[in-house]
Amino acid sequence: MRLVLFGPPGAGKGTQARLLAERRGLVQIATGDIIREALKNETPLGKKAKSYVEAGELVPDSLVRDLAENAIADEGYDDFVLDGYPRTDQQAAWLTEFLEEKDRPLDAVISLAVPDEVIVRRLSRRRVHTETGETYHLDHDPPPDDVDPQYIVQRDDDQPETVRNRLSVYRDETKPLEEYYRERGLLQTVDGTGGIEDVYDRVEEVLDDLRASA
Numbered sequence: 001m002r003l004v005l006f007g008p009p010g011a012g013k014g015t016q017a018r019l020l021a022e023r024r025g026l027v028q029i030a031t032g033d034i035i036r037e038a039l040k041n042e043t044p045l046g047k048k049a050k051s052y053v054e055a056g057e058l059v060p061d062s063l064v065r066d067l068a069e070n071a072i073a074d075e076g077y078d079d080f081v082l083d084g085y086p087r088t089d090q091q092a093a094w095l096t097e098f099l100e101e102k103d104r105p106l107d108a109v110i111s112l113a114v115p116d117e118v119i120v121r122r123l124s125r126r127r128v129h130t131e132t133g134e135t136y137h138l139d140h141d142p143p144p145d146d147v148d149p150q151y152i153v154q155r156d157d158d159q160p161e162t163v164r165n166r167l168s169v170y171r172d173e174t175k176p177l178e179e180y181y182r183e184r185g186l187l188q189t190v191d192g193t194g195g196i197e198d199v200y201d202r203v204e205e206v207l208d209d210l211r212a213s214a
């Protein structure tokens, strides 16, 4: 199965993608995670991406394209869930072309719908483990006691000012892609509010319907 998880920052794309990986054997391809790893290791990509990520801006399309395409090719063009890609018209057009060339089009784009005020609340309380990338929420899903607190940090781009910018970038550049995928009959909108397992059940329902109609 070839999926895109779509939605604003803080919609829960990463959380749901990880569950799909664990429970459905899909490989999670998260361009944000790949970029953060490059920043941490100060690779040439990391150095180029740094100022954009820190400001909550999108990294230029040409830099992200190879990350996504190489990761998909490594998985043999199947059984992946893209998390955070595509985010612009150009990226979506490249992705369509790239997959069509291999005759492996997307099965669905699952858009997680979450209102802005819920997102701001979620992101301000989100914490990540610097080594494992595991995410937590201080109120609903706090780090377990056996996790060393020195590894639990807030992402720089989860600061309120940067979150506001990321949301406005999402509205201007990324949200319009819903129309692109709706026109292609791929868009499935899922209510992204509520508990993690509730949202996962809704995602599974969509996948069951897709399987039934395949």
Ligand code: AMP
Pocket (backbone or CB within 6 Å): 009, 031, 032, 033, 035, 052, 053, 054, 056, 057, 058, 059, 060, 061, 064, 083, 084, 085, 086, 087, 091, 157, 166
């Ligand atoms: P994320 O973890 O998906 O929220 O991504 C963190 C940051 O990485 C974003 O705010 C962007 O600066 C950058 N990034 C991740 N994916 C993309 C993408 N598809 N296009 C452009 N920039 C991206």
